[in-house]
Amino acid sequence: EIVLTQSPDFQSVTPKEKVTITCRASQSIGSSLHWYQQKPDQSPKLLIKYASQSFSGVPSRFIGSGSGTDFTLTINSLEPEDAATYYCHQSSSLPYTFGQGTKLEIK
């Protein structure tokens, strides 16, 4: 099973700041890495598919990058509504898995 390790687990940030969340896979997964945003009491929403492709309707400030084992989600100019937990997810090898999540708090 491929293990995804996100860092940090928690980050407190101010609006307009730039945020970087990383996801490291225990083995190479090519570009089969996706990012989701989950706000409190909501279901997860897809932000980035296949490492760097923005999903329909997602603001352009969310940018994904990386391949192989190291991936990054960057949020440029953070907005208050970006307060959420972010998860990476790999679909390279069954069983598919999620990272443990990164919680973003907006100061």
Next chain:
Amino acid sequence: EVQLVQSGAEVKKPGESLKISCKGSGYNFTSYWIGWVRQMPGKGLEWMGIIHPADSDTKKSPSFQGQVTFSVDKSISTAYLQWSSLRASDTAMYYCARLAQRYYYMDVWGKGTTVTVSS
């Protein structure tokens, strides 16, 4: 509009059985895998497994093998997650999601079904 509508919250006792549902609409239900994801209270997302509605082909995480059953009823575009004997540790939110045809990311999610198991 493509959507997945999940059944309502359940409160059960340990040892009871349960079947929750996930109804797809707005797309060809038999063309996309459906996945199940568990989220225990205050915890992260856990990938449980997937089922293909066309032929009921199923892939499960080892953590959930023998613990739950996936099924579908193509005639009503509905997928099911079932337990034969619930435990308190099954208390969680359960999401269904549609997998994209390429790369198998989860592009459409249901709102989730809360399952509470308590004596």
